[in-house]
Every structure is written in C-alpha cells, then in structure tokens.
Amino acid sequence: MTSVSQKMIDASQRAQKRLAGRDTPFVTNCWYVAGFSWEFSRALRARTILGRPLVLYRTAADRPVALSDRCVHRSYPLSASTLDGDTIVCGYHGLRYDADGQCVEAPALQTCPRGVGVRSYPVREQGPLVWIWMGEAPADEALPIGDWVSDPAWPASQQSYHLPASYIALHENLLDLTHLSFLHANSFGTPDFASAPYEVDLESTPGRFVLTRSVMPTRLPPVWAEPTGLTGRDAARITTSEFLAPSAHVVSARFYGLDVPEQERADTRIMTAHLVTPETAASTHYFIHHARNFAQADPGVTQFMNDQLAVAFTEDVVGLTKVEQMIAATPDGDFYEISLNSDRAGLAMRRWLFQAAHGAAD
Amino acid sequence: MTSVSQKMIDASQRAQKRLAGRDTPFVTNCWYVAGFSWEFSRALRARTILGRPLVLYRTAADRPVALSDRCVHRSYPLSASTLDGDTIVCGYHGLRYDADGQCVEAPALQTCPRGVGVRSYPVREQGPLVWIWMGEAPADEALPIGDWVSDPAWPASQQSYHLPASYIALHENLLDLTHLSFLHANSFGTPDFASAPYEVDLESTPGRFVLTRSVMPTRLPPVWAEPTGLTGRDAARITTSEFLAPSAHVVSARFYGLDVPEQERADTRIMTAHLVTPETAASTHYFIHHARNFAQADPGVTQFMNDQLAVAFTEDVVGLTKVEQMIAATPDGDFYEISLNSDRAGLAMRRWLFQAAHGAAD
C-alpha cells in the first residue's frame, strides 16, 4: 500500500468533528484537582489551570484560597507578591486583595476603589486533594471521587506528573487498556491483556463510561503478584476503568488465585484515582492517588507499589508526549485517524465531552 | 467576590483603545540611544532597534555609523562581514558598502549597479551616548537630553539592561513612583513613598509629562543617605519624573536634612537619565546614565551609588518581565485593567504616544 486515499482523510475529519479534540473548549463547570493538600501553605503558589494563571495559598485558619494571579492594575503576578495575614499585597504598586479577591487598599489613593478585584474560585478539600471549580455555574455539585480517598481502610500513596499533552488523550489512554500489553510491556502489562475480553457500560449514567477487562488465567506482574502472594500462580485480574468527569477517572482491579475455591477468595483490590487537570490545551497536571484494601499495616507494600507504578505512569507520560509531538508535526488534512471497536468507550467519552463543552451535554 | 463582570472587561478594552500598547507602531521620528559611546568601535556590532537589525561601527576618523544589517543582494548580515577602511565587504559575495550605505563594488560585475544600497541612519554623539534617528522625517530635532550628561560638574556612571518587556510599560513604571514602596522595598524605596503627596504637570509642554513627589519628613535609604551624610536624620526627598520623549525620561531628586535652616541647605541633587530604546514590541534596550552634583571628587561615591542602583534597576527589569509574561499568558477578553488617580501621568503619556505613533500628535 503506497497511498492514503482522500476518502479516508475526509471520513476521518468528519468523524473528528463531533469529538472533543485540542480545539474544544474546556468544560469549566466541573470540580478539578488543583493539587495535593500539602502543596498549599502560607507560601503563595502559582499554577495555571484551564489556561488561567492562578495564585493559591492558605489563610491563617488553614483554608485554601484560589485567586486569579493577575493584578487588575498593571498585571503583576500576585504569586510573586507578599502574603500579609490573609491578604495579598501586590509586589508592584501595593494593591491589597482579601481572600475573596476584593481589592481593599490602593496605597496611592485616599480611598480604595469599590467593586474592583480579581476573580476568586471556589475550593474544596477532600483528604489529600484540593479541588477547584473554574466555571460560572454555582459550585454545588458533588465531588467526582468518593471519600475512599481519605478512608484509613484504604492506605494510599500519591504521585504527580506534568504531562505535555492533551488531557483528552490521557482519558482515551485510560479507557483503552489494550495499551498495557505494549506501552507497559516492561512494567505492569502482560501480553494477554490486549486480547482479553472486555465489556463496556456507556449508557447507565450519562457522562459515565465504564470498561471492564477480565484476564484469566493470567500471571500477575510483580507490582500485583508480590503484595498479594500470587507470584507464579494462575490468577484472575479483573480491571475496571471508569470515566467519572472531565477531571477524574478511577481504575479498580481485583486479584485472586484460581487455585482458591470461590467462597475462600479474599476481596483483594486496588483503586487508582487518575486526576486530570488541563493546564492548557496541550498540557496537563496529572495527579495519582493509589490505594489498596490489603496489607494495610505494611508501609513496605505502599512503597513497593508506588515505585512500580511510577515506572508505568512515566511510560504513559512519555508515550502521550510523543503522540502530542507527532500531531503537532503532521499537517492537518494529510493524515487520517481510525478508531477500532476497542475505542468505543473512548469515543463515547469524547462525544460527551464535545457536547458538554458546547453546552449541550445530554 | 467570585466573578468578573463583562461590563468591567468591556470598559477596560474601550479605555485601552486610545492608549499606546503592544500593537501600537513605534514613534520613529525621534532620537533614540543606540548605545554607549564605547560600545562602538572598529569592530562591527549588530543591534536591533525598533525592530530593525542594524550594523554599527566607527569610521577611521572615529565617526559612528549605523546601517541596515541586511545585504541587499542575498540578505547576509553585514555585521558578520568585514570592515575594510570605512567600507563593509559583505561576507557572502563581497558586495562593498560605504559609510553612507551606498553599494560601491560588486566583485562579480565589471561595474557596480548604481543607486543600490542599504539604508543608513543619522547618528549623533553626546558625551557617553550615541543617538540614532530611525524615522523618515529630517533628523533636525534637538536631542531629548541636555548636555548635563557630559558636564564634569555632574560625575556619572552608566548601566545597561536587556529588558524582555514593552518599552511602554517601562515608561509607565517611571511615571508612577508608588512602586518604590513595594517593588523596591528592599532597595531604594521606603514605606512612606506610596502615600506621599504628588503633583503632575501634563500640559505645559506637549509631549512632556512631569510628576513630582515630596516625601518629608522621611528617612533616606542608604543609597542616598550615606553619600549625603543624612543617615538617621529626618530629611526631605523631592523626586521629579519627567517623560521627555519616547526614548528618554529623567528622574531628578533633591535631598536635605530638615534640621538644617532653609538658607543653609545645600542643593544636593541626583539626576538619572532613563534611556529607553525599543528592540521589538516586547523587548527593550534600557540604558541608564546616573549623575550627581556633590562629592564630585570621590570615586567611591560613584561606585557605591552605582552598585546600589544596579540592585534597584534589576528589580524593575525582573518585575516588568513578570508583567510581560503575565500579559502573554492571559487571554484577551478574559481580564480587565483598571487605572488609578496615580496613573494620570502614565495615561496622558500613553494617549500622547498613541497619537504620535498614528501621526496625529498634538
């Protein structure tokens, strides 16, 4: 095959039109993770979320605060300024903002102008996570992730990555675990993963897309085999990927030895929250919260799994970066993209994201 | 306060429309400082001014010359070529240009084409400064700065900075000294500066904008207190900022002890020429000439003040760079900018600059 038909390119472009892509606006009315709890303190921290530069800090009473980082007077970054009590004093001409973003003092004036200030964003804390609401709608939705993230029965570790790629590509990655056999061939993938049977649930709950792969019998990779004592034994590995929101995805997996009678099997599980916060259209803050319901008292297991997973998630970061660079390097209209049956969940997610972004989510 | 009203954004954008900003063309019919006298020699030097790449050198008779840096034949930089007598021989195909920019030899031809050459720019030398005229109008205007820059009664030192920010933001900085209390809190600012009374003169001379701040009683920062012997004494600090041209601003300050009777007060002054040469719309050559009329014979004072000022001017460079980056990072139409009463001089300057750039300066 030497050539690529214009027909394929046209069909590909038609298909892309209703799918969220790099030009689709962000879904702002949604809770996103702004960072881990310990990242915010009495020091002013700059972070860009959904394309907007923010300054984040904690009040004296330990409440996290998120404000627009750009002073309304001459655009100096508040994150390069001074925290005085719960107020920020701009480092250029000294305008003072309270924790609501209201300007409360302008040193060169007798009286401060009224009704002037930077935008403040609702923030909510949940165990190790600090969430932010970037949209115009009231921030009264529930958080996308359940309180298991702060449940002591689920000991956990956290990781974060800066991903120079689209957050949509990361969600697609998480909804097609075929890639475990290839991108993660040397970490937590196994060859039998790619062809294992899977089920999808794309309709039970609008905006929720679920994929379950059952690999059995299989041999578990060390990250799961060692802590569960299943090394060298035929086992089942049942993995569920759930897209819960533009900001959140949970992967849960259950493992058991096939040599154990059904009624004696332990309910051995891991849960990984993949917290996906767009920085810009082509870069993403990627936060991981990884928990388990076994060996709860053993910090060595926490450390072991964390180290092994860091290798695997770094493979995702490196791989998605290569994809982003390839797309940037290839002229539109010269290439096509096909989707496979294994992309059904990813495509449903991208269709929904497109509609949500354009204000017509079903 | 959570939200930013569209009304504020619209009002801000309307206000910006008649003010010089990053899209406003340069005012070309004006003398700009091309560099300090000792920067130009028999070596060819490249420098971009008002967006145009230039080559600068001195003739055998020591006259500074400024030509377009781009050979008219195949665009090789003349600054990467060879100076032969007072002519430049292009390093690619050997076209030879005289000090007027006229092409006088093309080695591959019997006779040189006539009327071909690179643009030459009028240059004028004034003490430590070499000025250049980039415009189409005759270069017969007076230089913007008086001859005090070469007056031995005013011993001086010089500094230069490359500022990756708009030259307009630098002029605004100089016309609102409120920032001394904040951006320069650790160098030559004092807390009382921001709220000190000020007067402006925006109308006496078209295109000249003057601001005077009187801080008294105050305690002088070391840069002024030590050389004047006013350390630890109540003093007056009277500072005048004058925008003289798109290229030039002079700050002068007088200091005296309040414990000295009026008739016995020395006329102790410093004068700082801030010479502002746009490189591109978002980068600036920033030259400083700093002089005083006291302790004239003491080079230690020159060195001390120069070192202290370098700290302060570096604060300006760093701060304005942050502002430029913030503006580049924040989407138009999502933010607003307000001005305060203390911005009156800066706004008058930006209005005038806008009109001057569009050929309708009054």
Add this chain to the structure above:
Amino acid sequence: MTSVSQKMIDASQRAQKRLAGRDTPFVTNCWYVAGFSWEFSRALRARTILGRPLVLYRTAADRPVALSDRCVHRSYPLSASTLDGDTIVCGYHGLRYDADGQCVEAPALQTCPRGVGVRSYPVREQGPLVWIWMGEAPADEALPIGDWVSDPAWPASQQSYHLPASYIALHENLLDLTHLSFLHANSFGTPDFASAPYEVDLESTPGRFVLTRSVMPTRLPPVWAEPTGLTGRDAARITTSEFLAPSAHVVSARFYGLDVPEQERADTRIMTAHLVTPETAASTHYFIHHARNFAQADPGVTQFMNDQLAVAFTEDVVGLTKVEQMIAATPDGDFYEISLNSDRAGLAMRRWLFQAAHGAAD
C-alpha cells in the same frame, strides 16, 4: 544614501513573485536522498522529509523501507515502536504494519480492519545513497545522479549536515561561486575566483542549469594543490556547477599546471554531489558525496580532502543559517533584494522550481 525607495521594494517584490521562495510548495515528484546507506539498519530511524515524519528501516533481506511515522490509530510514532521481523508493532496499542505500510494486526480485535495503513514511499539504493520518492506520480524517473557515485575508479568520502535554512538558498549558493572568494576566503576560495570569467547554460536541457568558471592562472588552495602536486605553481581551475534536480547538484572541477604542455596534462578531476533534501521550508538535510579520479589508492588523500572540505561546507552551513535568521528577522515590505548578472543561473533555477512546484514546469 539614507533612504530606501518604495519603488525598489515594490520592484523587488514583483520579481520575487515568480521565483521559488520559502512559501513555494515542495516539488514532490522527484527522487531525494533519504540518507546514506549505512544510516538505515534493523533499528527504526525517524527522519522528516518534505515536512513529513517518516520511519525508515531495512527488512531482514536488507531492503530499505520508508513509511509514514504516524500510526493511523492514535498517532504514536512508529519510530518509537518495535521491529518484529519485517513488521512494525506500534508501541502504544500494538497495531502491526508490514513493510508496505498495510495494517495486518490489531490486537484488541478478532480480525484486522482491511484497507487501513500508513503510506509507504518508494525507495531506491545507489551505492552509498538511499533515495526516496515523496510524490503521487509513479516513481519511474531515473535517479538524478549518475552511477559514478559507486564507481571504484572514483574513490569517495561522505559528509552530512543539518542546515537550518531553506534548500533553495543552498541551491542558489551552489550556482553562484562568486562566494568562494568571500565566504570561503580562509578555506578553498581564492581572491581571483569572484572576478573570473564564467559561462552559463540555462537552456540546453529543461530543469538543468549549468555554470562554468575558469580561473587561470591561479594558485590552488591546499585542498586541491597538495593532492595534485600543484602547490606553488601557476595552475588552471575550471569548475562546473550543475543543478540537476531539486534534490541534486554536482560540482566538478579540473586542475592542471600551466607549465605542462597541453597534450601531457593529466585529466585530474574532482566531483562533488551536493544532495539537498528539504526537511521543512526552513531546514534542510545536506548530504555530500565527494570523489576524485586520481591518487585512487591513497586513503591519506581521501582523509585530507574530506577534512579540508568539512571546513568549507561548514562555512556554507553557518553562512546560510545567518541568512535565514536575517530573513526571519526583517519585516516583509521593509527591505528589497536585488540580483546581479552573476545570479542568472540561480534566478533561472528559482523560476523553474516555482513552475515545477505549481505544476507547470516546461
């Protein structure tokens, strides 16, 4: 001369309109050198040619293969994937492509979709050169360079450079050897080259442009004088530059001592193929194959000439980079470009290239 007339600028822009420049599409229906033979092996290699990212490798049977580097599924680079036999297994989700670019396996599916694949490009090997055909027309043209490149009577050496400049500027460089006296003043140029008589043949063969310079008497530079034994003797240096295709240019030169009677003169020649492969509009893969018909058995001569030429060709790379940067830095419409009689061959080439790119080559 101070000013540059609008009339000159307009005339220059009119002249440029029919000449190939940075906006002219590539001529795709042409053989280009993809690289040297030894650059391609059982390792996957990425290279961008005419703006398209490719992956290149050799089959088990040693046949070179060139495919589009972008997986049709989710755009992962095949060059970052795995070669398995003669097929590439995508490193993301495991799609498998054969050496024709055909997708032959999709691990998540029972059966592979038919008629799907990446574009493959015809490749041809000629001695040390691997050629690629990027166009839509059948790849049945002869290679632009003769088989002397693999003739043992012409021992040779090879070099390659990454040139961050337009390939058109490189062709112009090769068609105006005036620059030897200036850009190469310290390597293989001599002062008498620029004014030596030259002849052009621009019409005998469409798309072939030939320039011959005869410099005699001259003193040869060391690169030619030492291997030919002509050091310190009056000699003839007759150089022919031939543009053969958008991808290929051959410079041949003959040398002899003027103190040798005509019938006794050896036919001492060098031939240099300059193989010019656009990477993007502003960057070029520049391959050199340099051969001679004397001192065939002396590898010291090969090494000596190769080392000397590396200095000269590096001067071209550095010089053309400066030109490219200057053009990028100077606003359109503010500058003009003139051509001289010595540019006749270059201009004819650029006119032809413009027509060839727009499908109307004569």
